[in-house]
Amino acid sequence: MRKNRDPAPSEEAAVPDKNFVASLQKGLDVLTCFGRQHSRVTVSEVARITQSSPASARRSLLTLQALGYLDSDGKRYWMLPKALLVAHAYLSSRPMPSMAQPLLDALSERTRESASLGMLLDDDAIIIARSTARRSLSIGLGIGSRLPAYCAALGRVLLAGLPPDEAERRVRAMQRPSLTARTVTDAREVIALVDRCREEGHASSDGELELGVRSMAVPVFDRSGNVMAAMSIAVRAERMTLAEVRDTFLPALRKASGSLARLQAG
Known part of the structure; x- marks a missing residue:
């Protein structure tokens, strides 16, 4: 983080x-x-x-x-505590967080993993809704937490939702420090991962934010087919491989993101 x-x-x-x-x-x-x-x-x-x-x-x-x-x-x-009024004003006035919360809760309950919804803010993915599983992760994410877009699954999905030229420009311009020994920091490699996400419809991050934590994310589309947010699941590495995360949780993640897209469109 x-x-x-x-x-x-x-x-x-x-x-x-x-x-x-x-x-x-x-x-x-x-x-x-x-x-x-x-x-x-x-x-x-x-x-x-x-x-x-x-x-x-x-x-x-x-x-x-x-x-x-x-x-x-x-x-x-x-x-x-008065500072909470600023965050409350956003959460109570925008429909997406309240629509997403029961979907995230159901996804977390079904998978027993933590689920998050994020949007792009400058060079970060900012979490606007989250449901934490009983298996809590040490990074301690919450609503308002910011994850660097270049190495977070949420961020890569959100970057992939931009026009390719804009995504490449942003990646090359942003700072890309090594948060762990596994963090991908080379601009060309990050851009390749974003391009791959654009083709496959999902992105992953394996120990890049925190060693021992794997995450996978998918886009949430608006009625015009543009990416308006991203939804993710985070899993402890000792529980399953990244391939197992994809096979086990990607269908449920896509179903939840599709449900949110339909709610927003309605």
Whole structure:
């Protein structure tokens, strides 16, 4: 799993137009810089993560604290429950997560494995719905978790849903660190895997995010036949080979993704 967020645009970056509120962007960059690796942060850490000046980071932090989204001991800042309102607004206003949840629950119950639904966000697949099996995985994914698209099964499916030229451009431009000894990082190899997914209709990742974890994903199509999301199953490597994962779970995964596509189209 990706350890750090991609850097936010620098303060010197060109403003798209006169209606763009740069101060709002800075505040949102600060609010979204928190995570498993950055649960309590200092002003200097926020400035580094968001690529802003310490003065700008400090103003954003103090504003968010005054609004009740953050708390502080005077040195470090951390998130308060009010920040959940932002995520709740998305989950409650968009139909796909609520439609997907019972399908993921049924898929997880049937397979006894964890199932996820993700969409493309910058260079990552972001999880918007998830059902965790009793056999929990150590990577501890949840709604809002981001997985690097180049080495996650979800991400490869989502990249395959883009026009080939766009997918290749994105892969070549994104950072591709080795998360494990098995992570595929070479751009040509990643592009080949994305092309293969486009042909076969599914993608896999074998120990590339975390050693001992295998995953497989399929696309979820909209009524026009475009990929709008991806659905995946993750399995502990000691339970079955990747070929066994494909033979055992791919039909159920495709059935669940097809059901979600029909619900969305209806």
